[in-house]
Amino acid sequence: MALDPLWLSRVQWVWVISWHILLPAFTVGLASYIAVLEGLAYFSGRKIWSEIASFWTRIFAVSFGMGVVSGIVMPFQLGTNWSRFSDSTANVLAPLLAYEGLTAFFLEASFLGVLLFGRKLVAPWVHFFAALMVAAGTLFSTFWILSVNSWMQTPAGFHVEDRRFFPDDWWAIIFNPSFPYRYVHNVTAFYITTGFVGRSRDQAKMMLRMALNLLIVLVPLQMIVGDLHGQNTLRYQPAKFAAIEGRYDTVSPLPLTLFGIPDDATSTMRDEVAIPSLGSLLLTHSKTGTIKGLHSFAADQRPPVGPPFYAFRIMVGIALVMLFIAAAGQLLRWLGRLDDAAWFLRLCERTAPLGFVAVLAGWTTTEVGRQPWTVYGLLRTAQSVTPSLSGGDVALSLSLYAVVYLIMFPTGLAFMAGLIRRGVAAADSDGPPEIAAGRPAPPYVTAIPVIPPAMVE
Amino acid sequence: MWHSLVPIWTVILGLGIFIYVTLDGFDLGVGMLHGLVREDDRETVMHAIGPFWDGNETWLILGGVGLLAAFPLAFAIIIPAVYFPIMLMLLALVFRGVAFEFRFEHPHLRRAWDIAFCAGSAVATFAQGLVLGSFIQGFKVEGRVFAGTSFDFATPFSLLTGVALMLGYGLLGAAWLVLKTEGDLQAWSRRAGRICLVGVGVCIAAVSIWTALASPAIAARWFGPEMIYLAPLPLLTLATGIYAWRAFGGNADLTPFLTAVVLFALSFLGITISLWPMIVPGHYTLWQAASPESSQAFLLIGTLGLLPLVLFYTGWSYWIFRGKVTAGAA
Numbered sequence: 209m210a211l212d213p214l215w216l217s218r219v220q221w222v223w224v225i226s227w228h229i230l231l232p233a234f235t236v237g238l239a240s241y242i243a244v245l246e247g248l249a250y251f252s253g254r255k256i257w258s259e260i261a262s263f264w265t266r267i268f269a270v271s272f273g274m275g276v277v278s279g280i281v282m283p284f285q286l287g288t289n290w291s292r293f294s295d296s297t298a299n300v301l302a303p304l305l306a307y308e309g310l311t312a313f314f315l316e317a318s319f320l321g322v323l324l325f326g327r328k329l330v331a332p333w334v335h336f337f338a339a340l341m342v343a344a345g346t347l348f349s350t351f352w353i354l355s356v357n358s359w360m361q362t363p364a365g366f367h368v369e370d371r372r373f374f375p376d377d378w379w380a381i382i383f384n385p386s387f388p389y390r391y392v393h394n395v396t397a398f399y400i401t402t403g404f405v406g407r408s409r410d411q412a413k414m415m416l417r418m419a420l421n422l423l424i425v426l427v428p429l430q431m432i433v434g435d436l437h438g439q440n441t442l443r444y445q446p447a448k449f450a451a452i453e454g455r456y457d458t459v460s461p462l463p464l465t466l467f468g469i470p471d472d473a474t475s476t477m478r479d480e481v482a483i484p485s486l487g488s489l490l491l492t493h494s495k496t497g498t499i500k501g502l503h504s505f506a507a508d509q510r511p512p513v514g515p516p517f518y519a520f521r522i523m524v525g526i527a528l529v530m531l532f533i534a535a536a537g538q539l540l541r542w543l544g545r546l547d548d549a550a551w552f553l554r555l556c557e558r559t560a561p562l563g564f565v566a567v568l569a570g571w572t573t574t575e576v577g578r579q580p581w582t583v584y585g586l587l588r589t590a591q592s593v594t595p596s597l598s599g600g601d602v603a604l605s606l607s608l609y610a611v612v613y614l615i616m617f618p619t620g621l622a623f624m625a626g627l628i629r630r631g632v633a634a635a636d637s638d639g640p641p642e643i644a645a646g647r648p649a650p651p652y653v654t655a656i657p658v659i660p661p662a663m664v665e
Numbered sequence: 666m667w668h669s670l671v672p673i674w675t676v677i678l679g680l681g682i683f684i685y686v687t688l689d690g691f692d693l694g695v696g697m698l699h700g701l702v703r704e705d706d707r708e709t710v711m712h713a714i715g716p717f718w719d720g721n722e723t724w725l726i727l728g729g730v731g732l733l734a735a736f737p738l739a740f741a742i743i744i745p746a747v748y749f750p751i752m753l754m755l756l757a758l759v760f761r762g763v764a765f766e767f768r769f770e771h772p773h774l775r776r777a778w779d780i781a782f783c784a785g786s787a788v789a790t791f792a793q794g795l796v797l798g799s800f801i802q803g804f805k806v807e808g809r810v811f812a813g814t815s816f817d818f819a820t821p822f823s824l825l826t827g828v829a830l831m832l833g834y835g836l837l838g839a840a841w842l843v844l845k846t847e848g849d850l851q852a853w854s855r856r857a858g859r860i861c862l863v864g865v866g867v868c869i870a871a872v873s874i875w876t877a878l879a880s881p882a883i884a885a886r887w888f889g890p891e892m893i894y895l896a897p898l899p900l901l902t903l904a905t906g907i908y909a910w911r912a913f914g915g916n917a918d919l920t921p922f923l924t925a926v927v928l929f930a931l932s933f934l935g936i937t938i939s940l941w942p943m944i945v946p947g948h949y950t951l952w953q954a955a956s957p958e959s960s961q962a963f964l965l966i967g968t969l970g971l972l973p974l975v976l977f978y979t980g981w982s983y984w985i986f987r988g989k990v991t992a993g994a995a
Contacts, residue, residue, distance in 0.1 A: 270766070273719060273762065273766060274763070276719055276722065276723065276762070277722075277758060277759045277762040277763065278759065279726065280722060280725055280726055280755065280758060280759075281755045281759065283726060283729045283730050283733065284729055284744065284751055284755060286733065287729070287733070287740050287741065287743075287744025287745065287751070288744055288745060288748050288751055288752065289745075291740075291741040291742070291744060291745045291810065291811070292741070292810065294733060294737060294740055294741045294744075295737060295738060295741035295809055295810075298733050298734065298737030298740065298741070298956060298960075299737065299956045299957055299959075299960045300960070302730065302733040302734035302737060302956070302960070302964075303734050303960050303963050303964040305730050305733065305734070306727070306730045306731060306733075306734045306964050306968075307964070307967055309723075309726050309727050309730050310727070310967060310968065310971040310972070310975070311971065313723050313726070313727065313975060317720055317723060317978075318978040318982075321982065374957055374959070375957070375959050375960055375963070376959075378963055594745040594748075594810075594811075595810050595811075595812075596745050596746070596748075596810065596811045596812065596813060596814065596815065597745070597748065597815060598814070598815065601748060601749075601815040604749075605748070605749070605752045608752065608756060609752075609756065612756045612759060612760060613759075616759055616760065616763045619763065619767060620763060620766075620767075623767070623770055
């Protein structure tokens with residue numbers, strides 16, 4: 209058990225994807241924010257907007273670069289550690305992954321160069337257009353990868369032959385039942401995450417106000433979307449839903465478990481704090497409605513309760529904190545005391561990373577809740593792992609991934625946090641020089657520009 | 666009937682891998698040479714690949730995912746068989762990419778990041794060479810899965826291909842520096858290129874003889890009835906090598922790089938001829954490992970539209986950053 213290749217492969221997957229997901233969680237929202245700023249700059253002609261846009265573009269470029277290097281690792285993990293999953297599902301899923309590469313590669317990589325270095329070289333509308341294309345690229349990328357993930361949760365549009373999936377209907381595969389909810393829920397989460405980082409920049413009053421306006425709309429909206437996504441899960445993945453609610457028995461009316469300590473061995477919830485009947489109301493939108501408890505499912509078809517149960521409560525808890533901050537910000541603004549409320553600005557700064565925690569918690573909820581399957585109800589995680597691996601092999605690779613990522617990612621994230629802390633003014637003095645459009649290699653080019661000979665002459 | 670898309674996907678994937686090897690090959694090669702040039706020249710060397718390297722690496726994603734989409738069975742057998750070389754390559758690329766960015770942000774740590782950059786380039790290249798050697802030698806397969814151990818990759822032959830690829834990327838890197846630099850550094854690159862070229866020649870000969878001796882099938886392919894059609898390839902390789910030697914010694918800036926690329930193309934062709942039509946040598950052909958036509962067709966529609974755009978943009982960005990680089994570009 210100590211060196212189980214399946215268990216270690218799962219840990220390795222969690223390790224590499226958790227670091228990777230932090231970057232799109234930030235860059236998807238940031239790209240759209242930059243596009244809005246570029247739009248404001250273009251239509252109003254005010255210099256402040258383009259200055260703020262340039263500042264964030266530089267940070268975007270660093271996180272984009274880190275996203276590329278950590279992203280290259282991901283498809284290869286499917287081969288090294290999950291080769292039987294690849295063999296079974298590639299006919300259906302690999303074209304979607306390839307489309308992500310093609311669309312994201314083309315749009316993001318090509319137009320980021322123009323955005324970074326082309327402000328004085330191209331017409332203002334072209335620059336604005338480049339910002340729109342980069343934002344579109346991040347949304348396309350999210351579209352394809354979440355379509356893949358959703359298909360694993362709610363597979364559709366296929367038939368099975370010889371233990372492999374074959375495509376029948378691409379529309380049904382791409383727009384599988386959980387995809388629309390998951391897509392909106394994720395993109396909104398990414399926007400909120402970026403909003404919380406952006407809003408911690410207290411010296412830029414405009415940025416704070418923009419972020420607060422965005423959050424007061426998005427945070428409540430996200431709660432509604434989250435509820436719809438939950439209804440979808442209840443319909444298609446009832447066992448996951450029972451795990452999230454920590455519900456072993458089927459009872460009516462259903463209490464809402466606020467907190468407790470789930471124990472899978474005895475199938476009980478210890479030290480439970482629950483509100484009677486509220487579960488029926490919130491989850492099934494009726495007075496006596498109920499959900500199937502985990503006892504209704506065969507023992508080998510139940511997910512573990514702990515991780516989805518706790519992670520879901522962390523996510524919802526953070527959502528409530530965010531709602532409070534967004535509402536408090538609007539209230540202070542209405543009272544005209546936003547810029548004097550030091551406690552509020554400090555609170556904003558402290559809570560900046562909360563979105564990332566919520567994204568990881570939400571991800572844990574949905575992925576662990578899908579267990580023991582990789583393709584829900586059809587392909588088991590245990591049947592997905594590469595059969596040739598020994599526990600020692602994966603222990604060795606996991607240790608090396610751990611060491612390298614622990615050197616690289618904290619360094620990179622600290623560097624970005626430093627850039628953000630120094631703020632727009634600092635970036636303006638040592639900001640990116642305006643040179644010809646080209647590949648994004650920002651910190652490099654921003655430090656020492658490579659000027660094409662055509663420009664020097 | 667559904668076999669009809671397989672040749673198209675073979676060409677697309679072959680082209681993709683060749684573009685990756687050529688492009689990331691030269692910047693990995695420059696990364697290795699970076700550790701050998703004079704301290705003063707290091708900035709210039711970095712500038713020679715600065716705007717290109719991360720775009721070059723994106724081709725690796727397209728290559729990996731393209732293999733998964735077009736020939737999933739090959740992906741599911743080959744990648745586990747080279748578990749550790751793939752892991753080494755990925756970690757080295759992460760290390761190298763981040764080192765590249767941070768050497769400019771941490772001047773006080775620049776020496777450490779420089780070493781990381783050079784070592785990362787070398788390890789990534791060597792690991793790719795191990796993958797190549799393991800691939801040519803073939804894998805132990807049962808049914809649809811790799812049935813060997815994760816250490817099967819470590820053979821004398823794959824060590825040879827590892828070294829061969831380091832010399833090969835070194836050749837591409839040196840040729841790129843000849844193209845992008847001037848003066849003493851350019852003269853140094855010409856000498857480095859010639860050293861790598863000799864090594865590459867020895868390695869191509871050694872790999873060719875070794876594979877022919879180890880595999881009767883490959884020997885039969887080259888020395889059988891088709892010999893008369895295939896004989897020009899080794900002769901052409903020899904001629905290109907001699908031409909490259911003279912090009913590195915002459916005054917032309919671009920010719921060394923072009924001849925190095927042609928040498929890679931000829932070697933690539935040679936390996937393809939040896940193994941054709943297998944994608945998992947000894948076990949599965951391209952047709953047997955292919956995904957169904959519905960998958961290949963669905964992806965082909967988008968690929969035919971988007972790939973030319975990607976190629977166009979890649980070419981355009983190289984054009985924008987054309988010409989010589991210097992240390993303190995101002």
